[in-house]
Amino acid sequence: MWIYEKKLQYPVKVSTCNPVLAKYLIEQYGGADGELAAALRYLNQRYTIPDKVIGLLTDIGTEEFAHLEMIATMVYKLTKDATVEQLKAAGLGSHYANHEKALFYENSSGDAFTTTYIAAKGDPIADLYEDIAAEEKARATYQWIINLSDDPDLNDGLRFLREREIIHAQRFREAVEILKEEKDQKRFF
Template sequence: MFNFRKQLFYPIHVERQDPMFAKVLLEHYAGRNSELSSAIQYLNHRHNISNRYVRELLGLFAAEELGHMELIAVAITKLGGPPLKCVNSQGAPWVINYIDQNVDSITILQVNVQAETRASHLYQQHLELTSDPNMKRMINFLIGREEVHKRLLQRAQILIRETGSPEDFSELIYDYKMSLQVLE
């Protein structure tokens, strides 16, 4: 299911080192609303989804979130941040309590919509904490990807409620893959 590519989803450049902002980014690396939390939650949730298309979508999201985690790690390193550990910006270690344990399909999708919303909001807050135009572009890129995930999760939720056709569900996968075309 997973493939490793040396190439990042998005090029990471910094104008100058900024260890304080690097520390802020740790929240996105391994905080409650981090890329690590999202990836693990998607991996766990996908096994409780009976619809094969939605299960595939969650797997695709999990892989992308791991890619986002890599972007954050590279940015932290280039900004002169601390050695990477699975901790948040306050130095508290990542914990399994960050992961939702629901098993109902509709609830799983709703919880993930809320998680994507929180992640976008957190990125939005942190956007104001840097003057580096490169970091602002990276954060805006990540906000855009969170919004793609949120939109597709909302559509999946509607399709499950309305017992959508296989064609409707396969369109979710197609739309996700098309959203990646701009990244290549």
């Protein structure tokens, strides 16, 4: 049974209103390498993956939704006190015109989320390599946002998310090895 604990996976703190950082973070909300794309990718791929790694995809896929919740909280906190002028100056004028301060699944350029971000080949090893790449791209994006940020409180949460991406990539690498070993054993029997 799946259980939702009604708290964030890791505390989200923000030192100050900063719509520019919010614009950067939107990439991890609705961008190609963001948390929504990852969650949907893994939960979709689990239907064509061997039983030995289904649980891994389910666990990581649902954790990605927890990360999405953290990003949403960060963006909300970074923009809740922003003026319209601050939003415009941050390049969020179009977003404001369409959604006010509501979150919307889009990337930092304002392009709407699309299911073309979700990779599924049906070959377990190919899909897991795609998943490793997705986690590494997310890790890199978190690092670059940290590099752009001068908010130590926000950076604490971003570092947590970056580290989880590293762990996920490691787990997917382990799953590839399990499936390769299983494939090799079948070849010899």
